[in-house]
Amino acid sequence: MARARLGLGEAGDINTKRIDGTNRWRARVRYRDALGAYHWASAVGPTKTKATSDLRDKLDTLTGTAQIASVTTVGELCERWLDRALAESSAYWTRSDAAERRGSKPPRPQSMVHSVRAVRNIRARPGGIGDLRLNEATTLALETWLFEQAEESRGRAAEIRIVLRKAFHGAVRLGLLVTDPMAGVDSINRTDPRPIALKPEELRAIRSILTTSPNMQAAHTTVRNLDALIVILLGTGMRVGEAGALRWSDLDLDGHDPTVTISGTQVELKGKGVLRQDVPKTESSNRTLLLPPSVVDAIEGIRPAWWKPTDWVFPTRNGTPWNTGNAAKVLDRVVELSGGALQKHRVSFHKLRSTAATAIDEEHGQEIAGLVLGHKLTGITRTHYIARAPMAPDVRHTLERLVRSSLGTARVGEQETRKPAKGQHLRAV
Known part of the structure; x- marks a missing residue:
C-alpha cells in the first residue's frame, strides 16, 4: 500500500x-x-x-x-507583532543612510511608543481583550470592544485599531488564521482640532508673565532660556523637538545672513532618556532657515562666553539636552498665573509653530509655509522630479514682525544682555 x-x-x-x-x-x-x-x-x-x-x-x-501553538490569544499575537516591529524599526533607523533611502520605511523608534501603548491597553486587566483566544476574536467582538474604547478616547481607540489590523494581517499571512476578523471592523472617526494661531495679546501675555511674574517658581536661567525658545519657535516655525536638538554647530550667526540648519530632532526613549536623533521627523524636515534679527538677538543672549560646536543650545546643568517636556511644564505654569487671560488649550509649543505657519501663509501662501516648516511635497511632479532646495524661502520679514508683536514689557535682546557665566545651564524642572 x-x-x-x-x-x-x-x-x-x-x-x-x-x-x-x-x-x-x-x-x-x-x-x-x-x-x-x-x-x-x-x-x-x-x-x-x-x-x-x-x-x-x-x-x-x-x-x-x-x-502556531505559542500564539493562542490576541495578547500573545500582538506581543509577537510588536517584538518584530520594534526590531525592524531599530535595525532600519540605525543605518547611516536611513533618512536618504526611498520607499516604504518602518516607523521611527520614538513613534513605536504609540504601538507599545496600544498593546499595553489590549492586554490590560481588566478591560482588555488580551486573553481572548484567536478563534474567539470575531469581527463583532473586536468592533464592539474597540468602540467601547472610542467612547473614552478616540485617539486611543485609533492607536489600538492600527495595531490589531497589523497583527491580524500578519497572522493571516503566516497561516495562523484563515481569515482576518479586523478586515470588517469599521474605522474610528477622529475629530482633530482646528489649527490655532495665537493673537498678539496672547503672545505678549505669555512672555510678560514668564519674564516678570515673581511666582514663576523657576530658575532665572530657565526663564531666560524658555523665553528665547519661544522667540525661536515663533521666528522659525520649527518643531520644539528640532529646537531642543540644536547644537551650536547648527547655527551660523556671524555671516550677513544668519542661518540655522535642522538635521535632527529630540526624542525620548524608554530606558535611554532624552537624546538627539540625527534625522528629523521626516526626510523633508532637513532644511536650512534664514534667521530674523530678533531670533539672532535671542540666541546671542543665551550663548555662553565659552562654548564648543558640539554643545547643546539648550543644555541642562549636567550638559545633557533640555527635556522639552519639562519646558512645557513651565509654559503650563504661565497659563496658571495668567488669571484666565490665557487658556490652556490655546497655549503650547505646537501652537507657536501653528502661529508662525499662519503668518507665513497669509503673506506667502501654503506652499512657502510648507517649505519653511519642513512638510512633505505633494504631487507626482514635486515628489519624483523636483529636487528640493536645502535653503528654505526667505520669510524673515514676516516672522520678524510676528516676534515683535509678542513684545510686552521686555524686548528681545533687552531683557538680558549679559551673557551667562561659564558653566551656567538650564535647571532641570
Whole structure:
C-alpha cells in the first residue's frame, strides 16, 4: 500500500525502537516542511515515552507548529507583532543612510511608543481583550470592544485599531488564521482640532508673565532660556523637538545672513532618556532657515562666553539636552498665573509653530509655509522630479514682525544682555 502523502508541516506516525545493547530508545518520524520537502527526524531518550515526547517538541520547531501553538490569544499575537516591529524599526533607523533611502520605511523608534501603548491597553486587566483566544476574536467582538474604547478616547481607540489590523494581517499571512476578523471592523472617526494661531495679546501675555511674574517658581536661567525658545519657535516655525536638538554647530550667526540648519530632532526613549536623533521627523524636515534679527538677538543672549560646536543650545546643568517636556511644564505654569487671560488649550509649543505657519501663509501662501516648516511635497511632479532646495524661502520679514508683536514689557535682546557665566545651564524642572 502506498505511503500517505503528507501536507505541508505534517508528520507521519512516530516509530520507536530500543537501541541495541542499551536501555535507551530512539523515536523516528518522516515529516514534510513548509516548502514541501520531505525529511526524517529522530530523538533519543531513556524511555519510549521520553523519546517520543522529545521528538514531538523537535517537530514543533522543524515544521513551524511551535509558532502556531505559542500564539493562542490576541495578547500573545500582538506581543509577537510588536517584538518584530520594534526590531525592524531599530535595525532600519540605525543605518547611516536611513533618512536618504526611498520607499516604504518602518516607523521611527520614538513613534513605536504609540504601538507599545496600544498593546499595553489590549492586554490590560481588566478591560482588555488580551486573553481572548484567536478563534474567539470575531469581527463583532473586536468592533464592539474597540468602540467601547472610542467612547473614552478616540485617539486611543485609533492607536489600538492600527495595531490589531497589523497583527491580524500578519497572522493571516503566516497561516495562523484563515481569515482576518479586523478586515470588517469599521474605522474610528477622529475629530482633530482646528489649527490655532495665537493673537498678539496672547503672545505678549505669555512672555510678560514668564519674564516678570515673581511666582514663576523657576530658575532665572530657565526663564531666560524658555523665553528665547519661544522667540525661536515663533521666528522659525520649527518643531520644539528640532529646537531642543540644536547644537551650536547648527547655527551660523556671524555671516550677513544668519542661518540655522535642522538635521535632527529630540526624542525620548524608554530606558535611554532624552537624546538627539540625527534625522528629523521626516526626510523633508532637513532644511536650512534664514534667521530674523530678533531670533539672532535671542540666541546671542543665551550663548555662553565659552562654548564648543558640539554643545547643546539648550543644555541642562549636567550638559545633557533640555527635556522639552519639562519646558512645557513651565509654559503650563504661565497659563496658571495668567488669571484666565490665557487658556490652556490655546497655549503650547505646537501652537507657536501653528502661529508662525499662519503668518507665513497669509503673506506667502501654503506652499512657502510648507517649505519653511519642513512638510512633505505633494504631487507626482514635486515628489519624483523636483529636487528640493536645502535653503528654505526667505520669510524673515514676516516672522520678524510676528516676534515683535509678542513684545510686552521686555524686548528681545533687552531683557538680558549679559551673557551667562561659564558653566551656567538650564535647571532641570
